[in-house]
Amino acid sequence: MMTKQKKVTVTYYYDALCGWCFGMYPAISELHQKYKQRVDFEVISGGLFLNERAGKVNIAAPHIKQGAYKQVEERTGVKFGESFLSDLFGKGENTLDSRLPAIALCIVKAYFPSQAMLFASSLTRAIYEDGIDSSDINAYTKYATNIGFEAKVFQEKMSDKRYEILAQEDFKTYLNSGIRGFPTLVIKSGKGSSVLAQGHSSLLEMELQLNEHLALN
Numbered sequence: 001m002m003t004k005q006k007k008v009t010v011t012y013y014y015d016a017l018c019g020w021c022f023g024m025y026p027a028i029s030e031l032h033q034k035y036k037q038r039v040d041f042e043v044i045s046g047g048l049f050l051n052e053r054a055g056k057v058n059i060a061a062p063h064i065k066q067g068a069y070k071q072v073e074e075r076t077g078v079k080f081g082e083s084f085l086s087d088l089f090g091k092g093e094n095t096l097d098s099r100l101p102a103i104a105l106c107i108v109k110a111y112f113p114s115q116a117m118l119f120a121s122s123l124t125r126a127i128y129e130d131g132i133d134s135s136d137i138n139a140y141t142k143y144a145t146n147i148g149f150e151a152k153v154f155q156e157k158m159s160d161k162r163y164e165i166l167a168q169e170d171f172k173t174y175l176n177s178g179i180r181g182f183p184t185l186v187i188k189s190g191k192g193s194s195v196l197a198q199g200h201s202s203l204l205e206m207e208l209q210l211n212e213h214l215a216l217n
Contacts, residue, residue, distance in 0.1 A: 023076035083131025
């Protein structure tokens with residue numbers, strides 16, 4: 001008797017405030033689009049800027065202004081938005097805090113799980129293209145409505161403690177994974193698990209590794 005082939009799972013460890021996750025979003029989005037019928041994708045928020053690490057952009061992450069964003073642009077071809085850069089080189093008022101975007105993602109994972117990967121990418125773009133302040137609880141609503149949420153419903157859920165608890169669980173999952181650094185994609189199957197990509201990787205590099213793994217399952 002033939003047994004049904006088990007799907008391979010790719011876990012994407014990311015943070016909405018990770019500049020390299022922003023730079024990688026086109027490649028990761030295309031990988032997801034091309035393989036989502038054959039592979040189960042899940043996304044985990046890692047909590048890059050939390051508690052004492054959170055703060056105004058040029059205090060919490062001075063390396064961005066010092067040239068880190070340029071490195072991302074040069075390696076990936078993705079450009080940071082004028083709204084973000086004008087604040088970065090202006091008053092630097094925008095806050096980097098991973099808590100609210102992680103909560104927003106947990107709400108989407110609960111109600112629109114098939115849209116979670118897309119929404120994760122839209123959150124990085126909200127920060128680094130559109131220049132939203134990550135501490136503005138209302139800033140995420142329009143991105144949720146883009147995938148089907150009613151604005152009022154989503155806004156209510158952003159203040160629901162259940163989703164903050166789920167976000168904290170994501171942060172713990174990342175800490176307990178042994179993974180350090182974003183973006184990281186881990187592939188799991190009946191044959192075990194391995195790192196598919198960590199840091200900057202091209203779509204071609206990720207596809208080659210993923211196809212090798214799929215051939216073994």
